[in-house]
Amino acid sequence: MATKASRSAARLMISPAVILLLAWMIVPLSLTLYFSTLRYNLLMPGMEEWAGFSNYYYFLTDPAFFDALRNTLVLVGGVLAITIVGGVLLAILLDQPMWGQGVVRVLVIAPFFVMPTVSALVWKNMFMNPVSGLFASLFKTLGLQPFDFLAHAPMFSIILIVSWQWLPFATLILLTAMQSLDSEQLEAAEMDGAPPLKRFWFITLPHLARAITVVILIQTIFLLSVFAEILVTTNGGPGTATTNLTYLVYAQSLLQFDVGGGSAGGVVAIVLANIVAIFLMRMIGKNLDA
Amino acid sequence: MGRITLDKVAKRFGDVEVIPPLDLTIEDGEFVVFVGPSGCGKSTLLRLIAGLEDVSGGQIRIDGKDATAVQPAKRGLAMVFQSYALYPHMTVRKNIAFPLRMAGLSQQEQDKKVEGAAAVLNLTNYLDRRPGQLSGGQRQRVAIGRAIVREPSAFLFDEPLSNLDAALRVGMRLEISELHNRLATTMVYVTHDQVEAMTMADKIVVLNAGRIEQVGSPLELYHRPRNTFVAGFIGSPKMNLIEGAEAAKHGVATIGIRPEHIAVSPESGTWKGKVGVSEHLGSDTFFHVLDTGLADAITVRAGGEVDLHHGDTVYLSPDAAKMHRFDTEGLRIE
Ligand SMILES: Nc1ncnc2c1ncn2[C@@H]1O[C@H](COP(=O)(O)OP(=O)(O)OP(=O)(O)O)[C@@H](O)[C@H]1O
Numbered sequence: 001m002a003t004k005a006s007r008s009a010a011r012l013m014i015s016p017a018v019i020l021l022l023a024w025m026i027v028p029l030s031l032t033l034y035f036s037t038l039r040y041n042l043l044m045p046g047m048e049e050w051a052g053f054s055n056y057y058y059f060l061t062d063p064a065f066f067d068a069l070r071n072t073l074v075l076v077g078g079v080l081a082i083t084i085v086g087g088v089l090l091a092i093l094l095d096q097p098m099w100g101q102g103v104v105r106v107l108v109i110a111p112f113f114v115m116p117t118v119s120a121l122v123w124k125n126m127f128m129n130p131v132s133g134l135f136a137s138l139f140k141t142l143g144l145q146p147f148d149f150l151a152h153a154p155m156f157s158i159i160l161i162v163s164w165q166w167l168p169f170a171t172l173i174l175l176t177a178m179q180s181l182d183s184e185q186l187e188a189a190e191m192d193g194a195p196p197l198k199r200f201w202f203i204t205l206p207h208l209a210r211a212i213t214v215v216i217l218i219q220t221i222f223l224l225s226v227f228a229e230i231l232v233t234t235n236g237g238p239g240t241a242t243t244n245l246t247y248l249v250y251a252q253s254l255l256q257f258d259v260g261g262g263s264a265g266g267v268v269a270i271v272l273a274n275i276v277a278i279f280l281m282r283m284i285g286k287n288l289d290a
Numbered sequence: 291m292g293r294i295t296l297d298k299v300a301k302r303f304g305d306v307e308v309i310p311p312l313d314l315t316i317e318d319g320e321f322v323v324f325v326g327p328s329g330c331g332k333s334t335l336l337r338l339i340a341g342l343e344d345v346s347g348g349q350i351r352i353d354g355k356d357a358t359a360v361q362p363a364k365r366g367l368a369m370v371f372q373s374y375a376l377y378p379h380m381t382v383r384k385n386i387a388f389p390l391r392m393a394g395l396s397q398q399e400q401d402k403k404v405e406g407a408a409a410v411l412n413l414t415n416y417l418d419r420r421p422g423q424l425s426g427g428q429r430q431r432v433a434i435g436r437a438i439v440r441e442p443s444a445f446l447f448d449e450p451l452s453n454l455d456a457a458l459r460v461g462m463r464l465e466i467s468e469l470h471n472r473l474a475t476t477m478v479y480v481t482h483d484q485v486e487a488m489t490m491a492d493k494i495v496v497l498n499a500g501r502i503e504q505v506g507s508p509l510e511l512y513h514r515p516r517n518t519f520v521a522g523f524i525g526s527p528k529m530n531l532i533e534g535a536e537a538a539k540h541g542v543a544t545i546g547i548r549p550e551h552i553a554v555s556p557e558s559g560t561w562k563g564k565v566g567v568s569e570h571l572g573s574d575t576f577f578h579v580l581d582t583g584l585a586d587a588i589t590v591r592a593g594g595e596v597d598l599h600h601g602d603t604v605y606l607s608p609d610a611a612k613m614h615r616f617d618t619e620g621l622r623i624e
């Protein structure tokens with residue numbers, strides 16, 4: 001795009017897409033901002049009135065908000081920890097030459113293609129169900145009391161389900177990174193007297209640092225908004241044990257019919273997500289250059 | 291000490307025998323160069339010595355002790371790779387110190403040895419840079435530094451200069467030779483560049499398809515190549531190998547005559563031909579002489595000032611005393 005004419009032509013051509021995308025984002029955002037300043041209850045249609053910042057006040061002082069904040073962090077942190085540690089281990093395993101490598105790789109990737117609702121239901125009914133679940137019968141054959149995962153360790157169960165979905169993604173990215181490691185570096189380290197664990201620690205892991213950064217960034221964006229898995233399994237309960245911010249906003253607007261409060265929650269969630277994003281970019285984004 | 295003995299060492303990848311059983315002795319303190327065309331198994335042989343590949347048969351002895359099953363790190367050898375294989379996330383200092391750190395040396399000892407190696411290799415000013423911020427020659431020196439600090443009983447080099455430009459290559463060639471003189475440690479050096487082989491080696495091992503064609507000092511290979519392969523491989527430009535009627539006149543299957551052993555004259559001589567391409571190097575001129583009826587082209591060396599042009603008729607006179615004779619198997623006849 002060298003000439004002036006071609007540049008302005010390019011702008012003209014690209015403008016419909018840009019305008020459409022902008023409208024797509026601006027309209028809901030401004031509507032949400034607008035609703036968040038109204039007293040807007042679905043049970044009282046036509047009674048909307050200006051409410052100032054009281055929606056924000058009520059949302060931010062709600063004890064459920066702090067629970068949701070903590071739950072969101074625990075969920076994101078837990079899933080990140082499991083998927084990265086598990087992903088690195090799986091990537092190492094899949095990187096070994098073995099029989100049926102292609103098939104095994106496809107199988108490992110498979111969970112990523114299962115919809116969240118479906119996988120959460122499968123986990124809930126086929127694995128974690130205290131009566132008919134696979135874990136329950138496993139416990140019974142071992143002579144133990146079946147454990148009701150979703151009732152007694154709800155957060156852990158959700159983390160497990162979400163990790164299961166995201167593990168393939170992490171594995172895939174880390175595996176490709178692993179394969180780009182120059183094998184001569186490992187051989188040099190071997191000659192330098194580094195046993196396998198030290199080779200992993202001093203050579204492989206630093207090589208993976210950038211890929212791990214990418215995994216953390218991408219997963220965090222998606223994990224902040226986990227919803228389907230919670231809706232299908234625990235409905236945010238027991239109490240607020242598994243209510244994250246997304247679920248709290250949903251509960252506020254559609255279970256308590258308070259659209260104004262829900263919108264305020266949505267705006268708060270946007271602000272928090274952006275703070276996290278900036279924080280992440282600052283902290284680990286520098287890993288990406290050079 | 292660093293005497294390496296290969297005893298019937300062989301290597302197969304699956305069904306493919308890359309290296310048929312071969313015997314070779316590398317004496318302590320020797321500078322041995324493996325040369326051969328691409329794919330002949332030079333790197334594989336070096337990796338077998340290093341222990342990075344398992345042998346399919348035979349025995350490797352280092353200083354008389356069987357090292358066939360010994361781990362690479364325990365063989366007391368250091369290797370410099372073609373890609374340098376520096377650790378990109380570590381500074382030069384950490385790279386060089388890595389083997390020392392793995393050996394569990396104290397920080398002071400590490401620092402002392404790293405500083406020592408850096409001084410030898412002119413790297414002192416670069417110790418806190420990363421490999422990505424160094425030139426090719428500097429990276430090469432870091433790789434050598436990492437090998438030196440271990441004080442190995444032998445160094446293994448796999449085409450260490452092939453990524454450098456011509457000028458730097460000549461410089462590094464000298465540096466490595468000097469290093470060898472100073473350390474007097476055994477060095478095994480792989481290259482496909484026969485100039486490197488001729489200039490650096492105490493002993494050259496010519497490999498062809500995994501087999502050793504000849505072992506000897508550079509001049510031995512130059513003056514008395516054992517067969518046509520070595521004759522054609524050693525020397526630059528290549529020896530002229532002539533078959534057919536002209537060879538039959540000498541009663542052999544092939545005769546070989548080096549470009550520098552043919553006299554060129556515009557008036558008279560043994561063979562008549564036409565000048566083809568000429569390469570002027572200043573000190574020398576190489577003529578490719580066509581239409582001699584002997585071979586596609588005969589290469590001859592003349593002085594820098596010879597006034598011959600494309601298409602001119604020339605006469606060539608080989609120096610009979612310097613002629614090499616080979617039988618139908620390609621083996622040398624004395
Ligand atoms: N891991 C392997 N599996 C199968 N064949 C291999 C393997 N490594 C090397 N080979 C084969 O062994 C032969 C010798 O390879 P090697 O790398 O030793 O050649 P080289 O002499 O070093 O060549 P170059 O000068 O190009 O580096 C080649 O034909 C190559 O295809």
Ligand SMILES: [Mg+2]
Nearest residue numbers: 332333334449
């Ligand atoms: Mg090679």
